[in-house]
Amino acid sequence: MSQVMDNATQTERLLTTSKAIAEGIAQEMERDPSVFVMGEDVGVYGGIFGSTTGLFERFGGDRIMDTPISETAFIGAATGAAMEGMRPIVELMFVDFFGVCMDQIYNHLAKNTYMSGGNQKIPVVLTTAFGGGYSDAAQHSQCLYGLFAHLPGLKIVVPSNAYDAKGLMISAIRDDNPVMFFMHKGIMGLGWMTPLPSAMAHVPEEPYTIPFGKAAIKQAGDNVTIVTLGIMVHRAMDAAKQLAAEGIQAEVIDLRTLVPLDTATIVESVKKTHRLLIVDEDYLSFGMSGEICARVVEEALDYLDAPVKRLAVPDVPIPYSRPMEQFVLPNAEKIIEAARNLARM
Amino acid sequence: MAKTNSLDAQTLISMYRTMAIIRNFEETMVNVYMEGKMPVFDIAGGTVPGEMHLAAGQEPVAVGVCAHLNDNDTVTAPHRAHHFAIAKGVDLKKMAAEIFGKDTGLGHGKGGHMHLFDQQKKFGCSGIIGAGMPVACGAALAAKKNGKDWVAVSFFGEGTANQGSFHESLNLAALWKLPVIFVCEDNSYAISVPKSKSTSIANNADRAASYGIPGFEIAENDVLAVYEAAREAVARARRGEGPSLMEVKTYRYLGHFQGDPELYRPKDEVAKLRESDPINKLGRQLIEQGAISEGDLVALDQEAAEKVKEAIEFARQSPYPQPADALKHVFV
Structure with a gap:
């Protein structure tokens, strides 16, 4: 292999x-x-x-x-x-x-x-x-x-x-x-x-594998943990740059796989930053953001200095018209605002 | 060949008018869609973002069938739906506004071009292949339960005939003798996959035999041929004799969506198809019959262009919905 x-x-x-x-x-x-x-x-x-x-x-x-x-x-x-x-x-x-x-x-x-x-x-x-x-x-x-x-x-x-x-x-x-x-x-x-x-x-020309269940820490930081995946990793990284300029050091975690989920990396990060923001382009309720929140509460509740914050689509189908679609999707600005509020708590 | 002389001039002119509006609308959308997407194409940008599936060339199917329908009859359509909506009488301004994502649109900008709903005209469409067929069965079931002679028409592409919902719907409609007309538009391609590479038989109308219902194969993209076949299918349904399946050989002049590189078909294929354009053909027939003059034909085209222009202008001038309107309408 x-x-x-x-x-x-x-x-x-x-x-x-x-x-x-x-x-x-x-x-x-x-x-x-x-x-x-x-x-x-x-x-x-x-x-x-x-x-x-x-x-x-x-x-x-x-x-x-x-x-x-x-x-x-x-x-x-x-x-x-x-x-x-x-x-x-x-x-x-x-x-x-x-x-x-x-x-x-x-x-x-x-x-x-x-x-x-x-x-x-x-x-x-x-x-x-x-x-x-x-x-x-x-x-x-x-x-x-x-x-x-x-x-x-x-x-x-x-x-x-x-x-x-x-x-x-x-x-x-x-x-x-x-x-x-x-x-x-x-x-x-x-x-x-x-x-x-x-x-x-x-991308190397030769074949290589990346193991499942191993998240990537895209950027280390001490003030707030941002957990996400897919395109939202890029939005979170954009947000992290702006947050850094404001003196807030965000740790950005790219899950890479949901099943298996790298709970250990998330929990480890929360123990360091004491604040968790989950960014998910999927629907808010009964999904990824709730699952990650639950796992952190189960394993690191005492380390949280602020309530867990979730940014996700607010339980509506995706609307066609641009102003409405942009309203429901997470983006860098919303991530900045949410992380900023968390860091102030 | 269809017998044009069996039809009165008014019906023919009316069908010409509707086809001209459809063609003008679709060709106008080709340009509108590119606004704000040049010089670098970005599907998210411009006046009308998102996917755009246009039906220029496919007018005869929509118009030839819908000419037999009234406002009590239901139509379900697929992702490429403008021509069906127009033929069913959906308000052109509200439809254009929906495509522009405006608050004055059919669905207040929630649905967009693949998801047009008009309760007055009993029209709906879906971006999911085959999804309209069971729904049409339901509309027909309701008509039957209510003792009405109303019918439902489900339009779909030839690729859909390989989808489970096609077979399930045909069986259900045949079993319950539902007043449904299943109308297959064979435009030769399911996105890039030609019919011969996706379908085990040449004519989907032959599949009607499996369900014990009539199958009509219409081998030419001709509105009169469609009109004649649909006359029988609709009448049969209204008489309570159950469903029919029609397949019409039609042409898709444009890509599957605007921006489709169309590498899967020869460059000159569309140019050849356009030589036997169904709208030009009907126009010539009308003149040859003496039903209208050259001048009348020009006037009909101008009238169509004016209608489309008004609708596009209405859409442009209409306001966008408020961003937070996104949270409304999940439930009534």
Whole structure:
């Protein structure tokens, strides 16, 4: 198995997240003939969000398979093929679309290993794009990773940048369990999205893995802990710069995976800063932010000098119109304000 | 070939008028959508942000079917929905305002272009593939329970015929003899995937046989051919004889969404399709029949352009919702 690498790498090559993911998939396909890709528009198009760019030309239609719009069939088929020893990567374009095939995911993909008493491996990687901020409205802007994390039996990966995305993708493919790989559209480096240069990274050409359940401390600080993931890592880092100018040192934690969740790193940080802000682009209630809050309360309540603060979508579907959408989504300004208030307590 | 002489001139002119409005609206949106997105395209930027799925070329399906409907009949449509909304009589100004994200829009800016709802015209659409089909069954069930001769029409693309909800809805509607007309727009591509790479048979209308209902294959993008087939399907539904399935071979002139690089189809494909444009064709037929003059045709086009211009202007001038309005309307 290849080595785990740190963020400081020996390469100068800058890649977008979509190219890093495609490269990770290609390298695993070269290494392991049981790896193949299925999904809508993953072939000639290269994936609507670029995660299979160039793979069809390189591996052909037998291993990069465009599917009909038949998600119950092709996601169920991924489970079936995996149970026969294949390692399918299966894409369902937008996470908002999973309603059409949930049974195959939450009753089968997620449970067959358990129901077989651990005898059945199901090495499926289920990729999907998520997130809003570009006026794609209520059925194309959700996050929903909290919903899938709620279901036992699925590992939940949510990278924030190109370097992590490649390492986490290779780990996902090699994992013997179902892994859902969430790609925030805004970090992919797509030509038609608002550019986010900080999501590009120096990505080593050779394969490497990043372990699940190991958060990254993007910036150390003593005054307030900001826990987040995906594109909100970048918003939090922007906020941290401004906060530093005001004399508030924020510690920014990028979870990288929700399942497994690196509770230890969060708790360790809270014991140092005594203040916790959770930033989540998903819905507020019954989700990631509540779960992290609960774990910190369970393990480090006595260390908190202020109530835990959560920034998340206030339990409304994502509205289309720009002023309303910007009102409900977390952003750097809201993070600054929330962290500033926490630091004053 | 459709028999044009079986139709009165007023119906033909009315269908021409609606198709002209749709075409003008969609072509206007091509330009409006790019406002504020140049020189560097950013989907989040501009006058109208987000995805934009336009239906230029697909007018005959919407107009030929909806010509048989009234305000009591329900229509469900997919993500590419403007043409269906216009054909069903949805107010053009309110629709444009919704697409602009304005407070005067159909949904006060909550829904946007893929999620247009008009309770008066009984129109709704969804960004989820196949989602409108069960809903149309429900509208038809309600009509049947209430003893009305109202019908429901569900429009969807050919890629949807491989979705579970297609098969479940056809069976349910056939089993319960629901007054539904399932109308498939075959524009050849499910985003980038051609029909031949996604569908095990050539004609989805053949699938009707599996459910014991009539299937109508309309092989040309011709509003009169659609009109004739829909006449029978709608009449059948109104008589209480149950559902039908229609598939119309149509053309998508533009990308799946605006900004689609369209690498999956030959560059000259659309140019060839435009040579047999269905609106031009009907216009010529009207003149040849002596129903209208060249001057009348120009006037119809101008009238369509004026209507669209007014609607776009209304949308531009309308105020945005207040940011905190986002918190309203989760429940009534």
